[in-house]
Amino acid sequence: MRVTVSRSAHFNAAHRLYRKDWAEEQNNAVFGKCNNPNFHGHNYELIVSVTGAIDPDTGYVIDIKILKDIITDEVEVPFDHKNLNLDVPEFADLNPTAENIAVVIWNRIRRRIAEDKSLEITLYETPRNFVTYKGES
Numbered sequence: 601m602r603v604t605v606s607r608s609a610h611f612n613a614a615h616r617l618y619r620k621d622w623a624e625e626q627n628n629a630v631f632g633k634c635n636n637p638n639f640h641g642h643n644y645e646l647i648v649s650v651t652g653a654i655d656p657d658t659g660y661v662i663d664i665k666i667l668k669d670i671i672t673d674e675v676e677v678p679f680d681h682k683n684l685n686l687d688v689p690e691f692a693d694l695n696p697t698a699e700n701i702a703v704v705i706w707n708r709i710r711r712r713i714a715e716d717k718s719l720e721i722t723l724y725e726t727p728r729n730f731v732t733y734k735g736e737s
Contacts, residue, residue: 648709
């Protein structure tokens, strides 16, 4: 029997959507207001879900305190109240779209979750705009 355990978290961060190799006109055409050279921010909401077998000794799929600590270390500390373009190394050459942010978060958390468990990240950029990533290419 496989069960999914989820934990929510949030962080506030600024970013700018643009490509360094594109002219300003093309960046404005594609990214619009999100290409603001002075950046803009979001109050991101995150749901981290781990699916696996229930451990017969503990009754847990994953200890929720451990999952909380992983999210704190891998997401909240490095992302909260940061400029993603400037302060988070993964975005030095990667456009910090919601899609790319979700993949970066998944990669950061995945390395700390047992291989026999699956991981899913749902990232809300706004209450109506969100992305989900399950580690599929």
